[in-house]
Amino acid sequence: MSKAVNRRIVLASRPNGNPTEDDFSVVEQAVPVPGDGEVLLRNMFISLDPYNRIVMGNAASDAPALDIGQLMIGMTVAVVEASNNPAFPVGDHVVTMSGWQEYAVSDGTDLRTIDPAQAPLSASLGLLGHTGLTAWVGLTEVLDPKGGGTLVVTAAGGAVGSVAVQIGKLRGYRVVGVAGGAEKSRYLLDVLGVDAAADYLAPDFAEQLARAVPDGIDGVFESVGASMVEALLPHLNVNAKIAVCGLMSQIGKVEAAPGPDRVPDLLRAVLYRTLTIRGFTINDHLAAYPAFLSEVGAWLAEGKLTYAEHVVDGFDAIPAAYARLFGGRTLGKLVARVA
Amino acid sequence: MSKAVNRRIVLASRPNGNPTEDDFSVVEQAVPVPGDGEVLLRNMFISLDPYNRIVMGNAASDAPALDIGQLMIGMTVAVVEASNNPAFPVGDHVVTMSGWQEYAVSDGTDLRTIDPAQAPLSASLGLLGHTGLTAWVGLTEVLDPKGGGTLVVTAAGGAVGSVAVQIGKLRGYRVVGVAGGAEKSRYLLDVLGVDAAADYLAPDFAEQLARAVPDGIDGVFESVGASMVEALLPHLNVNAKIAVCGLMSQIGKVEAAPGPDRVPDLLRAVLYRTLTIRGFTINDHLAAYPAFLSEVGAWLAEGKLTYAEHVVDGFDAIPAAYARLFGGRTLGKLVARVA
Numbered sequence: 001m002s003k004a005v006n007r008r009i010v011l012a013s014r015p016n017g018n019p020t021e022d023d024f025s026v027v028e029q030a031v032p033v034p035g036d037g038e039v040l041l042r043n044m045f046i047s048l049d050p051y052n053r054i055v056m057g058n059a060a061s062d063a064p065a066l067d068i069g070q071l072m073i074g075m076t077v078a079v080v081e082a083s084n085n086p087a088f089p090v091g092d093h094v095v096t097m098s099g100w101q102e103y104a105v106s107d108g109t110d111l112r113t114i115d116p117a118q119a120p121l122s123a124s125l126g127l128l129g130h131t132g133l134t135a136w137v138g139l140t141e142v143l144d145p146k147g148g149g150t151l152v153v154t155a156a157g158g159a160v161g162s163v164a165v166q167i168g169k170l171r172g173y174r175v176v177g178v179a180g181g182a183e184k185s186r187y188l189l190d191v192l193g194v195d196a197a198a199d200y201l202a203p204d205f206a207e208q209l210a211r212a213v214p215d216g217i218d219g220v221f222e223s224v225g226a227s228m229v230e231a232l233l234p235h236l237n238v239n240a241k242i243a244v245c246g247l248m249s250q251i252g253k254v255e256a257a258p259g260p261d262r263v264p265d266l267l268r269a270v271l272y273r274t275l276t277i278r279g280f281t282i283n284d285h286l287a288a289y290p291a292f293l294s295e296v297g298a299w300l301a302e303g304k305l306t307y308a309e310h311v312v313d314g315f316d317a318i319p320a321a322y323a324r325l326f327g328g329r330t331l332g333k334l335v336a337r338v339a
Numbered sequence: 340m341s342k343a344v345n346r347r348i349v350l351a352s353r354p355n356g357n358p359t360e361d362d363f364s365v366v367e368q369a370v371p372v373p374g375d376g377e378v379l380l381r382n383m384f385i386s387l388d389p390y391n392r393i394v395m396g397n398a399a400s401d402a403p404a405l406d407i408g409q410l411m412i413g414m415t416v417a418v419v420e421a422s423n424n425p426a427f428p429v430g431d432h433v434v435t436m437s438g439w440q441e442y443a444v445s446d447g448t449d450l451r452t453i454d455p456a457q458a459p460l461s462a463s464l465g466l467l468g469h470t471g472l473t474a475w476v477g478l479t480e481v482l483d484p485k486g487g488g489t490l491v492v493t494a495a496g497g498a499v500g501s502v503a504v505q506i507g508k509l510r511g512y513r514v515v516g517v518a519g520g521a522e523k524s525r526y527l528l529d530v531l532g533v534d535a536a537a538d539y540l541a542p543d544f545a546e547q548l549a550r551a552v553p554d555g556i557d558g559v560f561e562s563v564g565a566s567m568v569e570a571l572l573p574h575l576n577v578n579a580k581i582a583v584c585g586l587m588s589q590i591g592k593v594e595a596a597p598g599p600d601r602v603p604d605l606l607r608a609v610l611y612r613t614l615t616i617r618g619f620t621i622n623d624h625l626a627a628y629p630a631f632l633s634e635v636g637a638w639l640a641e642g643k644l645t646y647a648e649h650v651v652d653g654f655d656a657i658p659a660a661y662a663r664l665f666g667g668r669t670l671g672k673l674v675a676r677v678a
Contacts, residue, residue, distance in 0.1 A: 060603075060607055061607065061611055062611050062612070063611065225603060225606060226600065226602040226603040226606055229602065229606060230602060244606060244609050244610050245610070246610065247603075247606055247607060247610055250603050250606070250607065253603070256598075256599035256600075257598075257599050257600040257601075257602070257603050258598055258599060258600060259595075259596075259597055259598010259599050259600055260595035260596050260597065260598050260600065261565065261595075261596040261597060261598055261599065261600050261601050261602075262596075262600050262601075262602045263565040263568065263569060263596070263600075263601045263602055263605055264399075264564060264565040264586075264589050264592070264596050266602055266605070267564060267565055267568060267583060267586055267589070267618075268399055268400070268586060268589065269618075270583050270616055270617070270618040271583050271584070271585065271586055271618040271620075272400055272401050272402065272618070273401070273618070274617075274618045274619055274620055274623065275616075275617070275618055276615065276616070276617040276618075277609055277614075277615070277616040277617075278609070278613075278614070278615040278616075278617075279606075279608075279609040279610040279611070279612070279613045279614055279615075280613055281610075281613055284613065
């Protein structure tokens with residue numbers, strides 16, 4: 001073992017709105033010792049995701065929150081440092097849910113071995129992990145898998161959105177990315193290859209959006225929230241579908257939104273334009289992993305996909321990096337390299 | 340020909356909110372004469388439906404409105420009174436869209452022959468017509484056709500709702516009917532056989548609803564509007580589906596609804612409970628008629644379905660009867676017997 005201390009990031013306080021550095025604290029414990037059939041894992045990459053905010057509590061969600069002092073949960077890529085389990089020899093790389101800490105012990109039941117020669121290790125948390133699967137499921141099992149027409153992806157510069165716009169293009173959609181700031185619009189156009197971008201922070205967002213969807217909208221991959229759905233509503237075509245996989249702008253908001261109540265308008269659109277609005281969570285679609293990896297792996301091998309990653313270095317950098325995620329100042333998938 | 344005059348009900352004015360008798364006027368014209376290949380139809384039953392309000396204009400809908408002075412559109416059951424078309428001999432009964440008038444001429448392309456021995460003629464406008472098809476499509480192609488769990492039908496005493504509750508029971512749902520007034524609750528329980536009823540006009544509606552759905556709600560057949568969706572929302576189970584086929588309470592409302600804006604709450608439920616909300620219109624599902632008539636016809640032959648009809652007598656009674664439809668004072672399908 002390279003060190004005797006395991007650092008862990010635990011929940012220090014429940015955020016009011018967006019999380020801050022001070023909502024976390026770092027605690028130390030002895031590096032755990034694997035028992036019979038167990039392995040010692042050293043985390044190499046830790047995934048930092050919007051859902052972490054929900055489990056911090058004081059959020060507008062039904063999901064249970066962590067207790068104060070509990071380890072922050074999260075997916076990781078780890079290397080096996082010591083092994084009493086022949087299925088996972090020392091040196092193997094695995095994906096697991098070991099949380100925001102440096103070391104963990106596992107009996108192997110929650111590990112999936114990955115091949116470091118196939119793709120960068122961190123990709124198993126992004127393009128080839130739950131992030132990519134979320135984008136793929138939305139575009140395959142919720143929206144029309146045949147593609148075609150105009151697809152709008154909100155939070156298009158984010159982890160899931162940056163994969164969704166690329167899969168959308170490969171499925172034959174005209175893809176419009178919505179993100180905040182001119183820099184993100186340029187990134188969407190120049191790096192991710194969207195057909196048009198709209199900057200929701202710009203004063204002329206409504207006009208940018210209208211110009212970006214001259215033939216209306218047939219599919220929406222949505223992870224922002226009410227304000228975005230309301231902005232897109234006037235442009236939705238008959239039989240348009242909205243796949244809801246996140247509500248980034250609503251996560252920390254528990255107070256009532258100012259009126260008028262727009263539910264009547266939304267239902268009118270649902271009825272008169274025969275819309276479908278469907279929420280989905282990746283936990284219901286884990287069985288799709290093989291189909292997802294097969295299609296996305298082939299695109300990757302053909303050079304048709306870009307890794308959109310934002311890597312921060314060092315375990316100590318995690319709290320501040322996580323706070324920045326909610327300021328919209330992250331492009332692509334946010335991961336921390338911790339070893 | 341039995342008379343020389345054809346009376347027609349035309350749009351006299353656009354309603355403000357719910358329609359009134361004065362929004363219609365009766366005009367007379369000569370009974371039309373069928374040309375080569377045409378038939379003269381005498382209407383026997385005229386269907387009176389919520390969508391008629393939409394085509395009267397000044398409604399919160401994208402649908403085009405009739406011009407003032409135009410004939411009110413509507414489905415009818417008619418008898419062939421004179422025929423120059425061998426496919427439709429004198430005495431045949433047909434279903435067609437001949438509108439709110441006593442006579443019409445057709446070239447036959449818009450006629451469907453029905454057998455008066457199979458069911459009462461008016462049933463082709465209700466249980467065996469577009470009304471029944473709407474209920475069947477919602478429960479077959481939008482909600483889960485396998486049934487099971489708890490189904491809530493709003494406007495359950497209405498034309499479509501009264502069929503939806505019965506099909507829901509036959510599909511194995513626990514069925515809860517929501518309607519306005521104690522009389523309608525009794526009708527739902529005693530005549531249509533729902534498992535529980537809730538009266539949305541009662542001061543304790545929220546408690547009635549909560550008692551009626553002890554295991555939550557898995558499917559909603561919805562035709563009322565925003566207030567109803569908001570009332571049901573707290574009870575929706577994970578993976579619940581809402582089929583929206585009408586917005587009876589919103590049809591005549593064009594002004595903004597008072598705040599707060601509940602779209603954020605609705606989207607939270609959509610995401611965290613992975614809901615599906617889907618609008619549908621029968622015009623997209625007319626190809627389902629054979630499958631619908633096969634299943635519903637068999638249930639009818641086995642005595643498993645009740646005709647829920649409200650028949651008004653006489654052509655002159657139509658304007659007042661139509662106005663009453665929006666006061667919630669009609670049970671089942673509203674039709675006028677005009678010959």
